Amino acid sequence: MKTTSLAHMPIGLVDPQKSSFWRPVRIAGAFILAILLLFGFVGPLIVSFDxxxxxxxxxxxxxxxxxxxxxxxxFGRSMLARLVHGAQLSFIMACVTALSAAIPGIALGIFAASRGGWVERGLVALSDIVLALPGLLLVLLLLAFAPGQFWPLYLGLALYLWVEFFRVARIETARVLQLPCCEATRLLGFGNVYILKRIILPALAGPMMTLFAFAMGTAIIAVSTLSAIHVGLRPPTPELGAMIVELMPYYSEAPLQVLMPAVVIFLLVLSLQLLAGRKS
Structure with missing residues (x-):
């Protein structure tokens, strides 16, 4: 007699009416992001200007x-070349920052919910302390040690953004661990690693993808904002926020040059927000 594999149990956790990820809004976001990625990563192969x-x-x-x-x-520098490299730089910085926040945040959230007790209380207290500090203030404190460098921007944003991943992962993991399927899995002799791979991680995939897209958008806006107040990446680095600030005094003479990097920032953040749309 054929038996049903327990590996398919997590499918029961998904609402069939909400299982479709690629809705029209997300397709639009993916299309815009794909165009920008082609522009940023294929563009340097076509645009030969420095x-x-x-x-x-x-x-x-x-x-x-x-x-x-x-x-x-x-300064007579090619706007096309600077926009291409600026889009590439913004996406890479945002992706690296979001990954550095997501990996420890998710791992600590799962660990806290699984262990409970003083471990969970300690990690929750740590996350509350980080939330008590304004995110940009934390970045500015690190920038004081290396002004205009990439690593304090990256580290400061990652130290702030991991909290959201931790909180959502902890709550979702605690909810999933209370489901009957987890208890049944344990009674059948499967260990914690199996439960993590087959039940917890699939349940976290949707919320974490949404948070990851939001985190990337936040990182792009934060880096551009810091460049606008002259504490981010320094010129002549082709960073989109810095380009806007450099060209602002010449707005009356060349308004399109000021708007171009702003449009790229807007489209990057818009595409990520559309990809992070709710499953409603």
């Missing part, structure tokens, strides 16, 4: 120039 190369014979020229398709900035 984003730092200056051409004082073509300063603040508008889009449609024979050589510089999207015009140049106040």
């Amino acid at each position: 984003p730092l190369a200056q051409d004082y014979g073509a300063v603040l020229v508008g889009p449609g120039h024979d050589v510089h398709w999207l015009g140049t900035d106040h």
Whole structure:
């Protein structure tokens, strides 16, 4: 007689009416993000211009120039080359930051819910302490040790963003561990590793993907904001927020050059927000 494998038990945790991930809103977000990724990662293979190369014979020229398709900035640097490298830099920084926050946050959340007791209380207290500090203040404290460098930005944002992953992972894990399927799995002799792989992690996948997209959007906005107040990545690094600040004094002469990096930031964050849409 054929028996039903316990490996399929987690399927029962999913509501069939809410199991579809690729809804129209998320498809739109994925499409926008794919275009931006092609622009940022394939663009350097097509655009041969150095984003730092200056051409004082073509300063603040508008889009449609024979050589510089999207015009140049106040130093005669190609806007297309700088936007391509800026989009790539923003996405990489956001992805690395979100990963560095998600991995320890999820692991500690699962550990806290599984162990309970003083371990859980201690980790919850630690997360409350981190939440008591404004996120940008934590980044600014680290930037004081290495102004204009990447690692304090990355580390400060990761230290702040891990809390959300921890809180959601802890709550979801505690809920899943109380389900009858977990108790039945234990009675059948399966260990904690099996429960983690087959029940807990599949249940966490949806909420964590949503949080990851939100975390990437938060990181992009935070890095651009810090560059706008001159404490982020320093010029001439082609960072989108820094590009806006550099070009702002020339807004009346070249408004499109100011708007271009702002549009790229907007589209990056919009695509991530659409991908993180609710499952309603």
